[in-house]
Amino acid sequence: MAVCRELLPHGPSRLVVGSLRRSEAEEAVAKLRREYPDPATEIMPAWGDVLLRGEWQSAPEGVHPRVSVLSEVSQRRRLVADILDELGPEILEASLLYQMILGRTAGLGGKPAQIVIDCVNIATAVAYQNVFQTAIQLEEKIRRGEEMNWPEQVERLLSALYIPQLVRHMQIYYEAMLQAGTNAFVKVGTSGTGGMGFNIPYTHGEERPSRMLLSKSAVAGAQTMLIFLLARTPGGPQVVKEIKPTAAIAWKDIGYGPIRRGGRTMALYDCLPDEARKLTDPGVLAAEGDFGRDTGAVLESVFIDTGENGLFAAEEFAAITTLGQMEFVTPEEIADAVVAEIRGGNTGQDVIASIDASVIGPSFRAGFLRQAALSRLRQLEAEHEVDSVAFEILGPPRLSKLLFEAYLLKRSCARMSMMLEHSPEALAEMVLKDLTDNPRLRQQILSIGIPILMPDGERLLRGPVIKSVDSEHGWVDLTPENMSRWQERATALRAAIRTSLASESSSRIDRSYPSMMAWSDDDDIDVGEIAGWLFNNEERGRRGKD
Structure with missing residues (x-):
């Protein structure tokens, strides 16, 4: 709400206010409309669990959508697949997060988000699924030899894995913002501990330091690094920031009334002194059980609403905010930093900019010495009469594929212009003859896990290991279709060389290919440089920041 209030005076054309529950989102919108009666x-409101599918948001009031999904077999299995399977159009388009950013959820009218401000504490949402407790409970059942629904137990454990959930969440974010043309992304993150260290005393009864709290910090840090990568991705949002509070955040409201936790009011139970149970009674120390007497009333008291962290009693708030504990920062201060960064201000509180300023990137010295290293490698190649192409240690298999294909074409043609003098079928036969006549070359390719697809596209040469399941991602492809593709690449690269020579002689052009650096219309096939050029241009894999 603080971010919304800070934004509205600047007059954005539309503001979508999101929350986990529909009632909360609609209440927030109603409140903002009252505060800004003539904006x-x-x-408009939006709601739901952004870690789930859009169709899975209809859980009963007070029941978390995830709990509802995990209780139903087909949905639970689909959830595991959504987390662990390769990201494809079906998973992407079913995601609530994707639908929100593209403006496809109810009431958003198909208008995509130009600016995304993410105040959702994903680190808490993921880490508090508590994979440790899930695993311990499963181990205990195994130890006791209990009959179990094994598929369900395994699915619940898989669905609670932290890093796969976070990675999928950020993958969906990236693809959605790419398709939406989002201009700015600002994350309000967390340290996971309110800025405290391993000695944090605030746990949920587990050991100290708490595995669950440390997991929350680990997920928060992992998300920061993924946002750091997002900021280095060409084509994504131009503005990528993270504001990371390192204190408790308070407050949203102070009042008296029913105490709610997780969207539910807390029932009031009693246990009379003469109903005390012995510590040795079965199940008396279990975390939950049929104990106590429901009075029919609910717990009511004075509270301070801290937002995401829930309701605190007066003395809880006093304890956690005292000097030397978490202390606290107000939502308004965070909102001020968020909006200032979006508007181009420099608050000094953007974590991504701080990391950018402190990392060690490529250096002038390394660039200067690169040619020395390459020269020595070429000397040793000549001395030992070998060509060092790829070992499939760097990876990915596609790099080895491209390097060997370019190398084979170099052996057969030497120059790009010569590649264009032959038909694709003739090129394929020339390369095949070379591989047939040179067993050492063939053996090197097959031994690193790169198979060779024959020109007919139906037969394969392979060794004991294959690193890729298809030609596109890691086979040396001798089909005429692939030879034609290499001819198109040669044509494009030669055109780029000639354009660089015909253009102005300023520093504006990246003269990365050797002939460009030499100001020469030389079309020699430089294997490694061609692969790098393809990754920069065809694959759009260029680094976003130096």
Whole structure:
């Protein structure tokens, strides 16, 4: 809400306010409309669990959508697949997060998000699924020899894995913002411990330091690094920031009334002194059980609403905010930093900029010495009469594929212009003859896990290991279709060389290919440089920042 209030005076055309529960989102929108009765901004609600599919958001009031999904067999299995399978169009388009950013959820009218401000504490949402407790409970059942629904137990464990959930979440974010044309992404992150260290005393009854809290910090840090990578990705949002509070955040409201936890009011139970149970009674120390007497009332008291962290009692708030504990920062201060960064201000509180300023990137010295290393490698190649192409240690298999294909074409043609003098079928036969006549070369390719697809596209030469399941990602492809593709690449690269020579002689052009650096219309096939050029241009894999 603080971010919304900070944004509205700047008059955005529309503001989508999101929350886990529909009632919370609609209440927030109603409150903002009352506070800003005549805004230039269209304010609308959106709701749901952004880690789940859009169709899975209809859980009963007070029941978390994830709990509802895990209780149903087909949905639970689909959830595991959504987390662990390769990201494809079906998973992507079913995601609530994707639908929200593209404006495809109810009431958003198909208008994509130009600016995304993410205040969702994903680190808490993921880490508090508590994979440790899930695993311990499973181990205990195994130890006791209990009959179990094994598929369900395994699915519940898989669905609670932290890093796969976070990676999938950020993959969906990236693809959604790419398709939406989002201009800015700002994350309000967390340290996971309110800025405290391993000695943090605030746990949920587990050991100290708490595995669950440390997991929360680990997930928060992992997300920061993924956002760091997002900021280095060409084509994504131009503005990528993270504001990371390292204190408790308070407050949203102070009042008296029913105490709610996880969307539910806390029932009031009693246990009279003469109903005390012996510590040795079966199950008396279990975390949950049929104990106590429901009074029919709910717990009511004075509270301070801290937002994401829930309701605190007066003395809890006093303890956690005292000097030397978490202390606290107000939502308004965070909102001020968020909006200032979006508007181009320099608050000094953007974590991504801080990491950018402190990492060690490529250096002038390394660039200067690169040619020395390459020269020595060429000397040793000549001395030992070998060509050092690829070992499939660097990876990915596609790199080895491209390097060997370019190398084979170099052996057969030497120059790009010569590649264009032959038909694709003739090129394929020339390369095949070379491989047939040179067993050492063939053996080197097959031995590193790169198979060779024959020109007919139906037969394969392979060794004991294959690193890729298809030609596109890791087979040396001798089909005429692939030879034609290499001819197109040669044509494009030669055109780029000639354009660089015909253009101005300023530093504006990246003269990365050797002939460009030499200001020469030389079309020699330089194997490694061609692969790098393809990754930069055809694959769009260029690094976003130096």
